Amino acid sequence: MAADEQLRVAVIGAGLIGVDLADKIRRSAVLNLALVAGRDRDSLGLRRAAEMGHPTSAGGIRAVVASGPYNVVFDATNAESHAAHWAALRATGTTLIDLTPRGEGTVVVPGVNGTLAADCRHLNLVSCGGQAAIPILHTISQRCTPTYIEVVSTGASASAGRATRLNLDQYIATTSAAIRTFTGTPEAKVLVNLSPARPAPPFRVAMTVLADDIRPAPLRTSVAVAADAVRAYVPGYKVTSLSVATDRIQVVVEVTPAGDRLPRHAGSVDIINAAAVLLAEQSSAASRR
Numbered sequence: 001m002a003a004d005e006q007l008r009v010a011v012i013g014a015g016l017i018g019v020d021l022a023d024k025i026r027r028s029a030v031l032n033l034a035l036v037a038g039r040d041r042d043s044l045g046l047r048r049a050a051e052m053g054h055p056t057s058a059g060g061i062r063a064v065v066a067s068g069p070y071n072v073v074f075d076a077t078n079a080e081s082h083a084a085h086w087a088a089l090r091a092t093g094t095t096l097i098d099l100t101p102r103g104e105g106t107v108v109v110p111g112v113n114g115t116l117a118a119d120c121r122h123l124n125l126v127s128c129g130g131q132a133a134i135p136i137l138h139t140i141s142q143r144c145t146p147t148y149i150e151v152v153s154t155g156a157s158a159s160a161g162r163a164t165r166l167n168l169d170q171y172i173a174t175t176s177a178a179i180r181t182f183t184g185t186p187e188a189k190v191l192v193n194l195s196p197a198r199p200a201p202p203f204r205v206a207m208t209v210l211a212d213d214i215r216p217a218p219l220r221t222s223v224a225v226a227a228d229a230v231r232a233y234v235p236g237y238k239v240t241s242l243s244v245a246t247d248r249i250q251v252v253v254e255v256t257p258a259g260d261r262l263p264r265h266a267g268s269v270d271i272i273n274a275a276a277v278l279l280a281e282q283s284s285a286a287s288r289r
Helices: 016-026 044-050 060-067 079-092 114-118 128-141 164-166 170-184 215-230 267-286
Strands: 008-012 029-036 072-075 095-098 123-125 146-156 188-195 203-211 237-244 246-256
Touching: 008 016, 008 060, 008 267, 016 029, 016 044, 016 267, 029 044, 029 060, 029 170, 029 267, 072 079, 072 267, 079 095, 095 146, 095 267, 114 267, 128 146, 128 170, 128 203, 128 215, 128 246, 128 267, 146 170, 146 267, 164 170, 170 188, 203 267, 215 246, 246 267
Parallel strands: 008 029, 008 072, 072 095, 095 123, 146 188
Antiparallel strands: 146 203, 203 246, 237 246
């Protein structure tokens, strides 16, 4: 695709998530990364983005506004800063894809309601755990009526930066709310474990669903179909355990990053970034129709 036909995009945030986003966007045929904006000109993330050949700035959101307009901006900073970023970009016509657990904007999970991306300008990707769990939980809720859902996300400490640790309360609240929305379940509990183990463990999400009207065979088929849909954009997504009883369903998924830039324990970064890039590409496809 010619450069003038690509979507002009920017990334705010130069941590692990922002740098991996830059790498994924670089491989996209329809997205043109015109800026990676951080706040520390000496940060490792900005240096790595520059090494990839992307323009960089330490001016944060101010640099994005000054160098715009952009078709899409990815917010890979933190929940506290996101509201100000949307306020700064709202009037510019930009689509803002929020990778923080701020919980504002239209909640979008590819494979569940990804078609909304073309019609909304403020997209909320919930959290990495939400992106891993909701496709499975949503399909389960189509086959039975859950009364309680518990989700436990386990990630390596090494894959959780400062912003992630500061945002854990928002992560839990936003993920719980999204699970209730997508499943209609009255009670959803979300737990997060950051493991310091060596070697670092893969990103793992364990789900327990209580329901009274479970039909095992159709449910197993639906879970397999949902996992295949996620693997279409996250190749390292895998259901590692599925147990179905008369009143309880237990599912465990793991995410291992594809490629060699991310470490194998950083599946949490891989899945939310893959979802963000996919939604931006779908927005590009819709704009050409």
